[in-house]
Amino acid sequence: xxxxxxxxxxxxxxxxxxxxxxxxxxxxxxxxxxxxxxxxxxxxxxxxxxxxxxxxxxxxxxxxxxxxxxxxxxxxxxxxxxxxx
Amino acid sequence: xxxxxxxxxxxxxxxxxxxxxxxxxxxxxxxxxxxxxxxxxxxxxxxxxxxxxxxxxxxxxxxxxxxxxxxxxxxxxxxxxxxxxxxxxxxxxxxxxxxxxxxxxxxxxxxxxxxxxxxxxxxxxxxxxxxxxxxxxxxxxxxxxxxxxxxxxxxxxxxxxxxxxxxxxxxxxxxxxxxxxxxxxxxxxxxxxxxxxxxxxxxxxxxxxxxxxxxxxxxxxxxxxxxxxxxxxxxxxxxxxxxxxxxxxxxxxxxxxxxxxxxxxxxxxxxxxxxxxxxxxxxxxxxxxxxxxxxxxxxxxxxxxxxxxxxxxxxxxxxxxxxxxxxxxxxxxxxxxxxxxxxxxxxxxxxxxxxxxxxxxxxxxxxxxxxxxxxxxxxxxxxxxxxxxxxxxxxx
Ligand code: SF4
Ligand code: SF4
Numbered sequence: 001x002x003x004x005x006x007x008x009x010x011x012x013x014x015x016x017x018x019x020x021x022x023x024x025x026x027x028x029x030x031x032x033x034x035x036x037x038x039x040x041x042x043x044x045x046x047x048x049x050x051x052x053x054x055x056x057x058x059x060x061x062x063x064x065x066x067x068x069x070x071x072x073x074x075x076x077x078x079x080x081x082x083x084x085x
Numbered sequence: 086x087x088x089x090x091x092x093x094x095x096x097x098x099x100x101x102x103x104x105x106x107x108x109x110x111x112x113x114x115x116x117x118x119x120x121x122x123x124x125x126x127x128x129x130x131x132x133x134x135x136x137x138x139x140x141x142x143x144x145x146x147x148x149x150x151x152x153x154x155x156x157x158x159x160x161x162x163x164x165x166x167x168x169x170x171x172x173x174x175x176x177x178x179x180x181x182x183x184x185x186x187x188x189x190x191x192x193x194x195x196x197x198x199x200x201x202x203x204x205x206x207x208x209x210x211x212x213x214x215x216x217x218x219x220x221x222x223x224x225x226x227x228x229x230x231x232x233x234x235x236x237x238x239x240x241x242x243x244x245x246x247x248x249x250x251x252x253x254x255x256x257x258x259x260x261x262x263x264x265x266x267x268x269x270x271x272x273x274x275x276x277x278x279x280x281x282x283x284x285x286x287x288x289x290x291x292x293x294x295x296x297x298x299x300x301x302x303x304x305x306x307x308x309x310x311x312x313x314x315x316x317x318x319x320x321x322x323x324x325x326x327x328x329x330x331x332x333x334x335x336x337x338x339x340x341x342x343x344x345x346x347x348x349x350x351x352x353x354x355x356x357x358x359x360x361x362x363x364x365x366x367x368x369x370x371x372x373x374x375x376x377x378x379x380x381x382x383x384x385x386x387x388x389x390x391x392x393x394x395x396x397x398x399x400x401x402x403x404x405x406x407x408x409x410x411x412x413x414x415x416x417x418x419x420x421x422x423x424x425x426x427x428x429x430x431x432x433x434x435x436x437x438x439x440x441x442x443x444x445x446x447x448x449x450x451x452x453x454x455x456x457x458x459x460x461x462x463x464x465x466x467x468x469x470x471x472x473x474x475x476x477x478x479x480x481x
């Protein structure tokens with residue numbers, strides 16, 4: 001599987017005024033849930049989906065997030081938020 | 086933007102109209118007809134304070150427009166400051182005043198996004214409308230933007246004189262390998278209002294253009310994203326103008342006047358505060374101008390008791406004023422409005438206007454001529470005050 005990163009033109013950042021992470025893009029913004037933000041933070045151009053799951057598993061050993069992560073990455077790809085490297 | 090609803094009480098969008106100076110003279114420009122009067126532009130330090138204050142209130146998107154924002158020599162400095170503060174920075178430019186080196190400097194300063202406007206699909210149409218030779222330079226700039234690693238975002242403002250070349254417009258965009266194309270329709274404020282009879286396309290023109298745009302949308306799926314917006318004169322419900330008055334958008338004009346919407350300055354009996362005299366927080370939350378049409382209490386019938394008011398906020402106040410003479414009326418684009426016939430009349434009036442009638446180009450000479458006589462003269466078939474308009478962002 002190939003590594004993923006946030007697409008050019010998109011920026012993930014913490015917004016104090018919204019009290020959440022947001023994804024900024026040309027003339028727009030989406031508010032992100034805590035888990036979405038966590039996954040996107042791991043899309044660093046080095047990790048692939050399995051590595052992202054593994055990283056999350058270290059932080060949350062009880063939860064099996066495999067399906068959730070794959071589903072989110074698929075949606076994020078469709079929306080143009082991500083690129084494979 | 087999709088987060089519009091989450092913080093209704095604070096601005097998310099700051100539009101900084103850095104200057105009214107522009108080497109082009111588009112007859113559909115949404116700058117005020119008397120733009121030559123506002124020469125006293127905010128200085129770099131004041132703009133930086135505005136950026137800081139807006140960011141502290143939660144604004145996340147910054148539009149840098151004008152006029153031509155690239156005529157400001159401090160553009161790079163302002164971009165750097167905005168980016169440092171955490172803004173997503175959008176430059177809305179005609180491309181004039183940019184070159185490869187400057188694009189690189191802006192990129193280094195942290196600019197996030199550049200949108201380049203074209204007036205038409207060929208040198209001839211483009212330069213006739215722009216009133217100067219700009220076409221080749223724009224093409225070079227569009228390519229340079231992409232070479233610098235940005236998505237190429239092109240904007241074409243459509244009207245009667247160029248909508249028939251829709252196919253050529255999109256061919257040009259695909260030849261340039263644009264990533265996004267915005268097919269914007271002319272909005273009738275400012276100079277576009279003065280030229281409305283000459284610019285408003287016919288329904289047939291529109292339908293032809295739309296069919297071509299949709300075919301291209303299909304064909305270019307996944308390669309070039311094409312946005313097409315139906316002009317509201319041909320709709321039966323108004324647009325949710327500014328997403329509601331004083332709700333998400335904050336515009337600062339070149340002279341520091343703060344406005345809830347692009348042409349709010351043309352509304353009579355309202356005065357808008359200046360950032361030189363007031364803090365942005367007060368301007369947004371307390372100033373009478375920003376509170377005037379906030380929420381729903383100001384509404385008259387049919388809006389007041391309409392179950393769609395939370396969707397469109399009664400439409401555009403400026404359009405209501407320009408077409409009905411009263412800014413509290415429903416936007417007459419709405420077919421529930423008792424004034425909807427004025428929109429239909431405007432369409433008829435445009436159809437009866439010969440294509441030979443000269444366009445009024447946006448330049449200081451025409452600005453002086455218009456404002457030394459009266460603004461009414463150039464405005465077709467509707468009352469207006471002595472106070473001309475002010476854009477949200479110029480239709481560059
Ligand atoms: S009547 Fe007013 S609120 Fe209702 S749809 Fe028309 S413009 Fe919107
Ligand atoms: S529309 Fe834009 S490019 Fe054209 S004259 Fe106005 S500010 Fe200049």
